[in-house]
Amino acid sequence: MFLIYTDESGKDLKKSNEGFYRDGPCFLYGGLAIESSKSHLLETSFKALCKEILGVESIYEREIHTGDIFYSRRQFKDLDFSRKEEFFREIFQLLSKFNTTLIVGVVYKDTNLFSTDLEKIASAIYAFFSAADYFLLSHGKYGLIIADELENDIRNIRELLNKENLLGRRGGIKLSFLIRRIYFERLNRFSEHDLEPILKLKFKFESKIYALIDNIHYVNSKLSLFNQLSDITLFILNILFEVSEGKKRNTMDTNFLIKEKLVNSILPDLEFFLQKTKSTISFLYKPNGEEENYDTVFENSYVLGLRNILRTIKERQASGT
Numbered sequence: 001m002f003l004i005y006t007d008e009s010g011k012d013l014k015k016s017n018e019g020f021y022r023d024g025p026c027f028l029y030g031g032l033a034i035e036s037s038k039s040h041l042l043e044t045s046f047k048a049l050c051k052e053i054l055g056v057e058s059i060y061e062r063e064i065h066t067g068d069i070f071y072s073r074r075q076f077k078d079l080d081f082s083r084k085e086e087f088f089r090e091i092f093q094l095l096s097k098f099n100t101t102l103i104v105g106v107v108y109k110d111t112n113l114f115s116t117d118l119e120k121i122a123s124a125i126y127a128f129f130s131a132a133d134y135f136l137l138s139h140g141k142y143g144l145i146i147a148d149e150l151e152n153d154i155r156n157i158r159e160l161l162n163k164e165n166l167l168g169r170r171g172g173i174k175l176s177f178l179i180r181r182i183y184f185e186r187l188n189r190f191s192e193h194d195l196e197p198i199l200k201l202k203f204k205f206e207s208k209i210y211a212l213i214d215n216i217h218y219v220n221s222k223l224s225l226f227n228q229l230s231d232i233t234l235f236i237l238n239i240l241f242e243v244s245e246g247k248k249r250n251t252m253d254t255n256f257l258i259k260e261k262l263v264n265s266i267l268p269d270l271e272f273f274l275q276k277t278k279s280t281i282s283f284l285y286k287p288n289g290e291e292e293n294y295d296t297v298f299e300n301s302y303v304l305g306l307r308n309i310l311r312t313i314k315e316r317q318a319s320g321t
Contacts, residue, residue: 006031009234024242030104066235092273102279111317127282136211149218
């Protein structure tokens with residue numbers, strides 16, 4: 001059995017004055033698939049790594065929040081660049097050794113493929129669930145989704161029937177509602193309610209979920225080291241996409257230059273991890289630009305390489321074809 005610890009990155013859809021998204025050109029939803037039989041060993045190794053490099057005695061008292069490490073904030077304000085570099089490189093080598101696969105759905109924020117922000121964000125979630133089910137079925141295993149708890153939760157399934165409940169009073173997306181809505185919509189065994197799809201996919205049964213069991217389980221990421229590991233992986237992948245997209249910036253602020261320097265230094269380790277574990281990056285598009293419904297693309301980074309994957313996503317989504 002696999003435990004799939006999920007997180008998201010890049011959900012801010014607002015742009016800076018220069019026309020760049022504040023947290024990268026893509027929204028990512030996905031996570032790490034961890035074999036339950038290996039979880040104890042991986043937990044012990046991760047704790048030891050955090051203690052030796054970051055000086056964190058207990059990760060349950062001091063959350064390993066990637067943004068704080070990257071930007072030297074809070075308890076990591078005195079962390080120098082070499083320690084950050086060492087920490088992230090060791091993380092990806094550790095995940096490689098345990099053959100911990102990353103499964104992630106992505107959407108290019110500047111795409112014209114979707115009519116609303118809700119559909120745009122939903123597309124990455126659809127892509128993730130489809131890729132996760134392919135992964136589990138290829139291994140002949142069941143899986144359980146474990147996600148970071150969010151601010152909104154449902155009282156009963158009927159709340160998901162009305163699409164208006166997926167949006168807040170100010171039009172913001174209730175991400176936890178949206179994730180659960182798509183999960184129940186895709187479940188092959190769930191037939192108690194007929195949930196109209198947010199996006200219509202090309203293949204009805206291919207896009208169903210077969211190998212995920214029970215419900216989505218939510219945990220507090222401060223007390224879940226595996227959710228923290230997923231946060232690290234998605235954060236760095238999102239930074240890589242931002243650096244790749246940001247080459248055309250007219251001005252380079254200090255934060256961007258730090259991101260570029262760090263990404264360039266740890267890129268070989270990140271690519272080794274993705275290649276070694278055969279991690280999958282997936283997204284939706286419309287074949288030939290003429291299909292009424294969306295199809296899912298699965299890109300393996302060990303075939304294309306990371307920078308080529310972002311280029312492929314842009315080419316297939318940016319023009320709406």
